[in-house]
Amino acid sequence: MKPVKIVGLGKYLPPKKLTNSDLEKMVDTSDEWITTRTGIKERRIAEDMPSSELAYRASQQALKNAGLGADDLDLIIVASITPDNFFPSTACRLQSLLKARKAAAFDISAACSGFVYGLTCAWQMIGAGLYKNVLVVGSEVLSSVTDWQDRSTCVLFGDGAGAAVLTEATKKSFLSSHLGADGSRAALLNIPAGGSRMPASQQTVDDKLHCIKMKGNELFRVAVRVMVDAAKISLSKAGLKPEDLDMLVPHQANKRIIDAVVKSLKIKDKVYFNLSRYGNMSSASCAVALCEAYQESKIKKGDIVVLDTFGGGLVWGSCVIKWAL
Numbered sequence: 001m002k003p004v005k006i007v008g009l010g011k012y013l014p015p016k017k018l019t020n021s022d023l024e025k026m027v028d029t030s031d032e033w034i035t036t037r038t039g040i041k042e043r044r045i046a047e048d049m050p051s052s053e054l055a056y057r058a059s060q061q062a063l064k065n066a067g068l069g070a071d072d073l074d075l076i077i078v079a080s081i082t083p084d085n086f087f088p089s090t091a092c093r094l095q096s097l098l099k100a101r102k103a104a105a106f107d108i109s110a111a112c113s114g115f116v117y118g119l120t121c122a123w124q125m126i127g128a129g130l131y132k133n134v135l136v137v138g139s140e141v142l143s144s145v146t147d148w149q150d151r152s153t154c155v156l157f158g159d160g161a162g163a164a165v166l167t168e169a170t171k172k173s174f175l176s177s178h179l180g181a182d183g184s185r186a187a188l189l190n191i192p193a194g195g196s197r198m199p200a201s202q203q204t205v206d207d208k209l210h211c212i213k214m215k216g217n218e219l220f221r222v223a224v225r226v227m228v229d230a231a232k233i234s235l236s237k238a239g240l241k242p243e244d245l246d247m248l249v250p251h252q253a254n255k256r257i258i259d260a261v262v263k264s265l266k267i268k269d270k271v272y273f274n275l276s277r278y279g280n281m282s283s284a285s286c287a288v289a290l291c292e293a294y295q296e297s298k299i300k301k302g303d304i305v306v307l308d309t310f311g312g313g314l315v316w317g318s319c320v321i322k323w324a325l
């Protein structure tokens, strides 16, 4: 296997902010409830922008930071649960926007773990010698699948995109990955209609079955256990322990989940947190968090960085990176 590293990161957050006090005017909720139960204060809303457009802006920044052009890309992977269409893939739309003429392109559906699934694919494909430069993007317009009358979900989600460019390296930077799934628990978090299982009809629209449905309480309990296990397994695959970690970049679903994971791993303060500003952006959460942690100098060269994600599917994914930027 050839060594692989991240050489550029980018993000795009649409400018429109939706604050907790805005939500107080829309549903029966309060800033106090949202803040104490989730840690979220505001989220971004992409008005009339599909996921590919957000991905495009994040990718342009990542390519610029990598010192590469779109023509250098061999492959584009987009992780999204809010793709522009069923097909063509959002990755194909992004390829067209970027004019990345020689790049292959495909989407990944792995919900909040999509970015880590995508990084793992890119790492392995570059490592195997199939491609040299790969762009991985997590991009979501969750506002398009949110039921704005359901207070149990509409306060949680936001829109955004994060991107990473990976390339061949001389020293090992990606050290390990652990991906997992439990499809038997699909009912805990899903969008019931719109696919071949329940095609769109007037009834499904009336019943809001094209929106996110979540059993938050049950999910919460699984999330903590699964994220702790995933981080421990990926670290042990890299021959490391939680105390060796310099920065945990977790999926940003709930501050209480992150706090419980940090407590269990005994890694106080070694965690990046931006959930308060953006809410849960599914595949984009970890991608944007990684980008911001680096931009804010919370991650430096040589650090052991652990990405740790969990989401609908159920799916989870963690990878360990010895930071090389």
Ligand code: UT7
Binding pocket: 028, 029, 030, 033, 034, 037, 038, 112, 151, 152, 153, 155, 189, 215, 216, 217, 218, 219, 220, 223, 253, 254, 257, 280, 282, 310, 311, 312
């Ligand atoms: O990204 C994928 C992974 N996602 C997750 O892992 C999410 C995991 N789950 C969670 O983060 C939390 O379960 C939630 C934030 C979704 C909910 O927090 P909770 O502490 O589990 O609340 P709950 O669902 O048990 O509801 C507690 C109470 C209920 O009222 P009663 O029955 O106790 O009277 C709800 O009706 O809070 C009520 N409630 C609200 N009240 C004000 C639910 N949503 C709201 C709201 N504002 N927005």
